[in-house]
Amino acid sequence: MFTRITTRQTPRSDSLRDFGLSSGSTPIIGLGEFTYRKGREIYGEKEAAEYVYQVKRGAVRSYKLLSDGRRQIGAFHLDGDIFGLENGETHRFTAEAVVKTTVRVMRRASLEVAADSDVVVWRNLLGLTTDNLQHAENHMLLLGRKTSLERVAAFLLEMDGRLSAAGVISLPMSRRDIADYLGLTLETVSRAVSQLHKAGILDFMGNTQREIVILDRQSLALLDLQN
Template sequence: MYAQASAKIELPSYLPQHESSSVFEGAIVQPVSFFSAGAEIYAQGEKAGALYRVEFGAVRVYRLLADGRRQISAFHLAGETFGFEADASHHFFAEAINATGVRVYRTPSGMDMSRHLLPLALKGLTRAQEHLLVLGRQNAIERVAAFLVEMSERQGGLRQVELPMSRNDIGDYLGLTIETVSRVFTRLKEKGVIRLLSLRSIEILKRDTLLAMGE
C-alpha cells in the first residue's frame, strides 16, 4: 500500500459514526495514510490481512470484468471499515474517490481475530445482500431511490446528503448507464422529491416518497 499527499483536504459535512472499536482490539495501528482522488489503496490479488478505516473522504471497491467493464461492489464513507477478506488475498480493487485519509490496522502474526471480525463480516454480508436486492429491481428509479435512502441513512439520516462519487460511479454500482442515472436524478428533481445542490450534494425534500420508490 502506498500513500499520496493531498494539498487540500475537505472534511465531510456530517459527523461519521465510527464502527465498534472492539474490531481493532489487539491490532497494530498505523498512522493515517493520505490518498489523492483516484489513488489505489490496494489491488485485486494483493496480500490481505489488514483492515482499513476511512478517517475522511470516501473509497470505492470494485472489480474489472472480463470485457473491461467496471463493477463497483461498495462505497465506504468516513468512519467505515473495509478490506476484510475470507482468505489471504484481496478479491477487489480499493480506490480513493476524493482526497481520503485511511488508517490501517494490521493483525499480529498468530493472533486469532475471529471473534472481533465476526460482526464486521456479518455487516458486510448484510450490505451485500441488500445490494443484490437493489440490482434485482428492474426499475432504474427504484434503484437510484434505494441508493439515495441508503446514503442518507449512512450519514445520520440528514436531509442534505453528500455524494462523493460521480454519476458514473453510481451507474457502475447500480448496473445503470451514466445517462440513465442522470435522467433519474433530473426526474426526481422535477417531481420535487430531491433538490440538486451540486453534482456531489442533494437535499431530500420528500423522504417518504423516496422511501416508497425504493421499496
C-alpha cells in the same frame, strides 16, 4: 504499493481498539494513517491482503472489473467504515479513493494474533463480515430485480442514512460511480435524478449537482419498493 507508508513512531492511539474490534484488554498497535489522493488505488484485486483499513476522512470505492472494462462497484466506504478485511489471503476487490481520503491502517497479522487471545475480536470480525454480507444480499435484490428509478431511490436513501449532514447529502462520487454501483449507465442515473427533481422529491444545493436535499423522504421510500 506501501512504500510510501509513513515510518514515524506509530502513536498508541492507532490501535485495534480504534477499529472497535478488540475488548480493550489487549490493544494492538496499528501502522498509523495514510492519505490517498483522488482516484488513487489503495489495493488491487488479488493482491495479498496484508492490511486492514478504516476510513478516517473521505470515501473509497471497492469494485470488480470484467476483462473488457465493465465495472461493478460492490460498496462505498465512508467515514468510520472498515474495509479490506479478508479471511483468505488476497483482496477480492480493488479499492480506490473516490476523493482525497485518509485511512487508518493496521496489519492483518496483528488482528489474527489478537483474535486468538480474545473471543470478542472474533465476535467483532464475524459481525463486520455479516454486515458486509447483509449489504451484498440487499444489493443483489437491487441489481437483479429493481428498476432504474427504484435503484436510484434506494441509493439516495442509503446515502441519506450514511452521509447526510444538516439535511444535505454531499455525494463524494460521480454519476459514473453511482451507475457502476447500481448496475446502470451514468445517463440513466442522471435521468432518474432529474425525474426525482422534477417531481419535487429532491433539490440541489450549491452550484454542483452533488449536493442533494431530499424534500420528500416518504415518496423516495415508496419508489424503492420494500420487500
